[in-house]
Amino acid sequence: MATAQRDYYDVLGLRRDADEGEIKKAFRALARQVHPDVSDAPDADERFKEVVEAYEVLSNSETRELYDRYGHAGLRSGGFNPTQFDFGNLADIFSAFFGDDLFAAARGRGADVAAEVDIVLEEAAKGVTRDVPFEVAVTCSRCSGQGMEPGTAVTTCPTCNGAGRIQHVSRSAFGEFIRTQGCPQCRGRGQLIEHPCERCGGAGQVVEERQLEVTIPPGIHDGQRIRLSGEGHSGLAGGRAGDVYVRVRVLPDPRFVREGDDVFSQVRLTMTQAALGARVSVPTLDGEEELEFGPGTQPGEVRVLRGRGMPVLQGFGRGDQRVLVNVVIPHQLTDEQRELLETIDRTSGDETYRRDEGFFEKLKSAFR
Numbered sequence: 270m271a272t273a274q275r276d277y278y279d280v281l282g283l284r285r286d287a288d289e290g291e292i293k294k295a296f297r298a299l300a301r302q303v304h305p306d307v308s309d310a311p312d313a314d315e316r317f318k319e320v321v322e323a324y325e326v327l328s329n330s331e332t333r334e335l336y337d338r339y340g341h342a343g344l345r346s347g348g349f350n351p352t353q354f355d356f357g358n359l360a361d362i363f364s365a366f367f368g369d370d371l372f373a374a375a376r377g378r379g380a381d382v383a384a385e386v387d388i389v390l391e392e393a394a395k396g397v398t399r400d401v402p403f404e405v406a407v408t409c410s411r412c413s414g415q416g417m418e419p420g421t422a423v424t425t426c427p428t429c430n431g432a433g434r435i436q437h438v439s440r441s442a443f444g445e446f447i448r449t450q451g452c453p454q455c456r457g458r459g460q461l462i463e464h465p466c467e468r469c470g471g472a473g474q475v476v477e478e479r480q481l482e483v484t485i486p487p488g489i490h491d492g493q494r495i496r497l498s499g500e501g502h503s504g505l506a507g508g509r510a511g512d513v514y515v516r517v518r519v520l521p522d523p524r525f526v527r528e529g530d531d532v533f534s535q536v537r538l539t540m541t542q543a544a545l546g547a548r549v550s551v552p553t554l555d556g557e558e559e560l561e562f563g564p565g566t567q568p569g570e571v572r573v574l575r576g577r578g579m580p581v582l583q584g585f586g587r588g589d590q591r592v593l594v595n596v597v598i599p600h601q602l603t604d605e606q607r608e609l610l611e612t613i614d615r616t617s618g619d620e621t622y623r624r625d626e627g628f629f630e631k632l633k634s635a636f637r
Contacts, residue, residue, distance in 0.1 A: 277323035296324040379502035379511035390522040394554045396487035406474040406502040412466035416473040421464040426455035433459040483515050488582035491519035524552045530579045530588030543596045553577050568596040
């Protein structure tokens with residue numbers, strides 16, 4: 270274990286409270302410095318493995334927590350074994366960054382990028398335009414994606430003779446079987462780069478920060494994604510760029526609960542407001558609105574505001590807003606207030622508290 274005695278945070282030059290973005294950034298910078306394709310140091314291979322191992326531990330929340338609490342001994346007792354990275358060149362690093370094998374196909378389409386944006390419920394109702402930042406692999410401008418220093422040449426891979434793939438033939442009682450796989454020496458390129466590009470380290474691509482303006486349509490639901498075609502990681506050797514998928518998170522709103530295209534809210538009436546009637550302001554997605562509640566308003570009553578809910582995504586019309594009445598009972602009373610209530614109670618009869626037959630139906634309709 271390469272870093273058995275060295276602190277992982279020191280390896281990456283990080284504070285112990287570094288966030289995920291800082292860990293990724295530190296790893297990327299160090300990997301480009303110490304990778305054997307770039308560094309001439311005699312211990313470059315071991316140093317690179319040390320950096321990768323530190324990143325592998327700190328970028329995973331479970332192993333990081335174990336390491337923070339118990340150190341290297343905790344990792345060993347927890348069964349952690351560092352992955353045996355054997356990166357032929359810096360191209361493999363992009364796979365570690367983005368979780369996709371960007372270089373699995375030498376001439377294939379670029380990989381997709383996942384991004385995320387947070388909006389509030391009112392923005393989801395009206396639609397909004399947001400600038401969304403993300404990291405993307407683009408073609409290296411120094412080597413034009415070739416991966417080699419300008420003015421240098423490549424050599425044909427002796428393992429696959431330039432084919433990029435090798436075949437394994439096995440014989441059995443049932444006949445001859447041929448298995449084809451990508452060449453491990455040239456990584457499917459068919460050529461070997463003797464002088465990797467100084468800017469991209471031979472990967473043919475570099476990572477850049479980008480920001481795109483994304484139009485979020487009215488009525489979008491939490492967790493839905495918006496596709497931006499051709500804005501993802503660039504393809505290799507002229508391959509088409511991937512796409513960007515922006516996941517929209519609609520943040521919870523303490524005033525409303527959304528169910529489909531309908532929204533539910535609550536209005537609090539005091540005991541006297543419910544008994545005598547009142548005009549009360551309630552929140553809607555279009556702003557505050559005053560509602561009239563007549564004398565004898567019962568708890569659980571539902572007021573339906575037609576067409577005041579969420580817009581129908583890629584459709585017409587809007588859902589409804591259902592306002593549930595909650596009658597608030599006082600917790601503390603003065604002597605005078607108590608006497609007044611006792612007087613009301615003595616002078617009340619069955620007609621005063623006429624039974625509301627529709628209470629449970631109203632309550633169920635509010636949550637239907």
